[in-house]
Amino acid sequence: MRLIFLGPPGAGKGTQAKRVAAALGVPHISTGDMLRAQIAAGTALGRQADGVMKRGELVPDDLVVAILLDRIAADDAANGFILDGFPRNVRQAQILQADPDGRIDRVVLLVIDEEEVVRRISGRRCCPEGHIYHIDDQPPLKANLCDEDGELLVQRPDDAEDVVLNRLSVYHASTEPLIGFYGERIVEVDGSGSPDQITRHILEAVRA
Numbered sequence: 078m079r080l081i082f083l084g085p086p087g088a089g090k091g092t093q094a095k096r097v098a099a100a101l102g103v104p105h106i107s108t109g110d111m112l113r114a115q116i117a118a119g120t121a122l123g124r125q126a127d128g129v130m131k132r133g134e135l136v137p138d139d140l141v142v143a144i145l146l147d148r149i150a151a152d153d154a155a156n157g158f159i160l161d162g163f164p165r166n167v168r169q170a171q172i173l174q175a176d177p178d179g180r181i182d183r184v185v186l187l188v189i190d191e192e193e194v195v196r197r198i199s200g201r202r203c204c205p206e207g208h209i210y211h212i213d214d215q216p217p218l219k220a221n222l223c224d225e226d227g228e229l230l231v232q233r234p235d236d237a238e239d240v241v242l243n244r245l246s247v248y249h250a251s252t253e254p255l256i257g258f259y260g261e262r263i264v265e266v267d268g269s270g271s272p273d274q275i276t277r278h279i280l281e282a283v284r285a
């Protein structure tokens with residue numbers, strides 16, 4: 078099963094992609110997580126991506142496409158994957174479609190209103206490994222510490238309110254046109270219920 082998870086920032090793509098990937102036994106591939114790992118490691122790519130991401134803009138296609146195509150060619154992705162955050166525009170989708178490993182079965186579109194997006198993002202906390210929490214909805218067992226690895230939870234630099242508004246307008250301008258690009262492969266799922274409900278709805282939709 079080769080899936081893309083699509084939706085605005087804060088829709089729950091990362092939260093759901095981890096759960097659905099575990100249920101289906103395929104890797105969760107997040108270009109946002111890969112870029113943040115490059116920044117943390119201080120690589121040349123990380124240095125190029127850092128300022129762009131802090132402004133809420135898209136990292137240049139060529140940089141992101143290169144790491145994504147490498148990743149989906151890995152052995153663990155041979156039987157499927159979930160892409161989270163890629164493609165982000167029609168050019169990236171065309172490049173993916175032209176790649177031998179880039180066939181896509183379904184595109185899960187998480188639908189959610191913008192007021193809820195801002196509420197979710199302003200309460201989000203993450204550990205350096207990318208485990209995701211929300212201060213009200215999914216708090217860690219011990220305040221500010223990741224349940225899985227004990228690392229300190231922090232707010233992402235691009236979760237400041239003005240940056241979130243910019244990320245939303247980039248989503249509308251660049252990423253939303255993918256809904257037309259993928260046409261009948263899109264399955265819409267209401268992103269506003271509980272995480273368990275949403276996971277169930279996604280699994281029903283992609284297995285149908």
Ligand code: AP5
Pocket residue numbers: 084085086087088089090091092093108109110112129130133134135136137138141161162163164165169197198200201202209210211212214215235244268269270271272275
């Ligand atoms: P990326 O990391 O992909 O961020 P995003 O798409 O903006 O999405 P988010 O991670 O903000 O949200 P999400 O939908 O995953 O929500 P989450 O599950 O965390 O990209 C970041 C940046 O990297 C981009 O701006 C760009 O610069 C760059 N980039 C990445 N890919 C690129 C590409 N292909 N091309 C160019 N540039 C690229 O949930 C959010 C919060 O809500 C959490 O706190 C969570 O706990 C909570 N929550 C989740 N589900 C629920 C629920 N059902 N009920 C209540 N709370 C919930």
